[in-house]
Amino acid sequence: MTYRVPVADIAFTLDHIAGFSRLIDGGLFEDLDMDTARAILEEAARFANEELAPINRAGDTQGARLVDGKVVLPEGFTEAYAKWVEAGWGSFTAPKEHGGQGLPVSLGMAVAEMWHGANMAFGLNPLLTQAGVHALIAHGAHALQTQYLPKLISGEWTGSMQLTEPQAGSDLRSLKTRATPVGDGTYKLTGTKIFITYGEHPMTDNIIHLVLARLPDAPFGTRGISLFVVPKFIPNADGSLGERNDVVAAKLEHKLGIHGSPTCVMNFGDRGGATGWLVGEPNGGLKAMFTMMNEARLGVGIQGVGIGERAFQQALDYARDRRQGAAEGSAADASVAIIEHPDVARMLLNMKSKTSAARAIAYTTSVAIDISHRAADASERKRAANEAALLTPIAKAVSTDFGVETASEGIQVHGGMGFIEETGAAQHYRDARIAPIYEGTNGIQAIDLVTRKLPLAGGETFRDFLAGLKETAREVASSNDDGLGHTGECLWESITALEETGGWLTRQLAENRAAALAGATPFQRLFGFAAGGALLAKGALAATRGGESHGRNAEAVVLEARHFAESLMGETSGLKHAVTHAHETVARGGAVLGER
Amino acid sequence: MTYRVPVADIAFTLDHIAGFSRLIDGGLFEDLDMDTARAILEEAARFANEELAPINRAGDTQGARLVDGKVVLPEGFTEAYAKWVEAGWGSFTAPKEHGGQGLPVSLGMAVAEMWHGANMAFGLNPLLTQAGVHALIAHGAHALQTQYLPKLISGEWTGSMQLTEPQAGSDLRSLKTRATPVGDGTYKLTGTKIFITYGEHPMTDNIIHLVLARLPDAPFGTRGISLFVVPKFIPNADGSLGERNDVVAAKLEHKLGIHGSPTCVMNFGDRGGATGWLVGEPNGGLKAMFTMMNEARLGVGIQGVGIGERAFQQALDYARDRRQGAAEGSAADASVAIIEHPDVARMLLNMKSKTSAARAIAYTTSVAIDISHRAADASERKRAANEAALLTPIAKAVSTDFGVETASEGIQVHGGMGFIEETGAAQHYRDARIAPIYEGTNGIQAIDLVTRKLPLAGGETFRDFLAGLKETAREVASSNDDGLGHTGECLWESITALEETGGWLTRQLAENRAAALAGATPFQRLFGFAAGGALLAKGALAATRGGESHGRNAEAVVLEARHFAESLMGETSGLKHAVTHAHETVARGGAVLGER
Structure with a gap:
């Protein structure tokens, strides 16, 4: 079964549900018009269909592996990434002043749905790079920005988000990774991070880690957390790669799904300390982290949409081809495609309408983000920012729950064939299951929704x-x-x-x-x-x-x-x-x- | 995490919810009393806890494999099966006249929950053997019964149920496997069956296949299906094993879960035809199949209960040990076991109460079956049979759906650790997913419920x-x-x-x-x-x-x-x-x- 980007659904949702036309009509993105947006969607769809979807299965069966300290990716991943960068998809929504194309976040999310639907394990990498870009733009010193942003934005380098430690998951108060000032403006980091997506890989020459750690005199709890940039290779003044930094992937996790994506245990300071630079204020890491996290949360919601769509297409395809049983009221020896049986049609309608609902919520959230960035009127920007904040937990949690439920129902449509790995439906069921967990579990989203978002304004x-x-x-x-x-x-x-x-x-x-x-x-x-x-x-x-x-x-x-x-x-x-x-x-x- | 049979829950449900006391008080099982039943439950629990639960993980990681035409089972499976037979668990509910212990089906289902909770891939084997036993008791000629029943009941041999073919899943009308009469009372079977659980394995010397096939002059559709016994080795008159029959496992499926259980593609007649014996009337196979299937459906429902219970215990254990975050209203630097967070407690209550509800339904169904077999009054037997018939699709479908939902929620309780295979929660999520599919998909159960069970009497x-x-x-x-x-x-x-x-x-x-x-x-x-x-x-x-x-x-x-x-x-x-x-x-x- 080949995934095909549902361009019609995506464009229709942007235009008639999410309010994308407000961006166009209001001139918020200069001369961007719907025809151009549509052409961009078509081009991204071609890339997703032709380059990413075909290697999704190899990503699952081969998985990422650690061989002699080096991460080996599944066949085609590294090549596809190079083409993706070459085509300019990395710089899509980044601001023009930092070398980006300055296109709407909402269009970026629509395109991200394609990457995730085509290949969720692949799509994760840009998701995290972009989170790092946001943190650097919002909080990084000018020198850090000029050093890292152009290459992160182009995709020449990728980024990682390093928060979790064995004892500190949802609860970041108990982070232990330490950053000791050297006196020359740099810090030495020591500690261990877990669950680090694309913490190490061979796709790019360098990887820029954004790492939460504690300064020596930091107070207990989240008010004592700071954010650091720790590059895999320390860039020289001329931009060339210098010294290999003291941060390595010690292990890859053996996961239920998204096998193509390397999930690393990262060791900092096996040789004395990894060199890092502070991003933002000392002890201001939590704020910087939320900058990274908010759009990443929406991005994970988009994964739920993408995987739901893929599971739906897979089941639809099977239901149209597989013939079993007679239709109600037809001759006893007739046999029909199973989509003609009411219970199968009902399951497919469940899958399709849940996926469409999740898409509608996520895109609406993304348009609110664009308005919050671009509207001329400050109060309109503020209102839109609040709307986006309110909807982000819904977009993250409900879309990812629907993704899991849809993938499970997709297996059911297949009957016994759904349980056989080669069919492909099982991979979606496994892949989908991470999305309700990472970037803040859906339970954490709910607490955020009730305690912080309901009371907004x-x-x-x-x-x-x-x-x-x-x-x-x-x-x-x-x-x-x-x-x-x-x-x-x-x-x-x-x-x-x-x-x-x-x-x-x-x-x-x-x-x-x-x-x-x-x-x-x-x-x-x-x-x-x-x-x-x-x-x-x-x-x-x-x-x-x-x-x-x-x-x-x-x-x-x-x-x-x-x-x-x-x-x-x-x-x-x-x-x-x-x-x-x-x-x-x-x-x-x-x-x-x-x-x- | 070690699974422990919830003996208290099981005994309480039998006694106070399912109506087990009606069997005791009515003397339907001679002098069986609650103390004896309870002692049996304790003994079975010991076996499940000590022999089956510890090899569940190896079942998943090693899986069943086909090596040079022979099935290799995971470590410990063959030895555990021998002990299981030795302890007499195979003959538990079978009628005394065929060498069984004649204990209640309801007690058998309670014990089956333990096998499935401890090790679902292991528990499947007896489930299918017992289905074959039912078919032979209800429909087999005396000679077939004396030849096969004692060894199937003791567990010295196992049985398989061979219905599905590539083109015939839920729709058995289009079965193609052929059975040609030889003239000496035997038939030669040719064809291919798929999804055959324990169709081949090294646990026992012989395997007795119950196979649906068509006679040469059979009418189209389900009225043209007959049931055959096809032994792996044809027994000699003295009971010793004779000729190797022409039926082989050509392939094992690569499945999402229950890896320890070999799911075979079976070829009949590669060397001219497998020798089989007709069970029941020519073209009467469907009726015989439903005899096999009805208790097997309840047995699959029980799998849903078992896997739900296991997933719950795993999550509970994690939630009691894992510390993250402060309790509401406590000092900012305190940290508590996550079970103290309301959202986690809520998830655990969902899991526990769904599992208990599924258990209550399944056990109630099984007590109705016992009454339908044993009540003195014919109209009471009939009423109970109808109640069991009404409840069987609920017990099968709702229990297995709850099993999947509970396993998924169990992953969520674990957060990121739930997605790591070594934790164990992911195995339950994968294993659970088959139960809504086999022995009639849950959609087929719903159609049965509405079209045949609602109108009963x-x-x-x-x-x-x-x-x-x-x-x-x-x-x-x-x-x-x-x-x-x-x-x-x-x-x-x-x-x-x-x-x-x-x-x-x-x-x-x-x-x-x-x-x-x-x-x-x-x-x-x-x-x-x-x-x-x-x-x-x-x-x-x-x-x-x-x-x-x-x-x-x-x-x-x-x-x-x-x-x-x-x-x-x-x-x-x-x-x-x-x-x-x-x-x-x-x-x-x-x-x-x-x-x-």
């Missing part, structure tokens, strides 16, 4: 977003479009549940914080269903009004929105109950279950 | 079962037990949804069958939530009334029931909507999605 950000969802629900109700069936009522019920639980949680934050924390994950999922359902309905309204189709079938757009609303979104009733009642059992749950 | 079986659920809901309501919180209301809402959708589907069967088929899977899940919730509540009532605890903590029993009702069962509201509306989108879904 005194709750106004949440209320504004709700108002938008309600407006869509009203438009659906007044459209009287038979094709949308009960979508309007279903939307209204879910949005009301979102509003009520949001209010309840906000009160609990003051009164009973543990209750808010117990309900955070069900709330996050409820939010995803309500937002996803409304955004799909927005697309359906646009499709029925006959706007530019971008090649999408209007009936399919409407059907997805309706199926999501009628068959999936009803879960919000149960989630509403879980949000407000989970604390009653959870309060004693740990103690009762935890007894040995 | 004119709908009386379903109404009787509903009445039992309602009675529990009323008892909960009248118990006024604060510990159960809103359980009563939640139960009532779900049971009402079950009743209404069951009625709706019954009407659709006559009026719009495709609509019933589109809603079948959501209905099956709804049924599982309503039944599981009510059965857990039944256990909670027993716990609060202070019956024999079997070592279970009464607070934990109540908490599980309450958590299931308040945080999970609410999904039934959405499922109700999906049952009755899915057909509206599904009717066009296949056509719209299927366009190339």
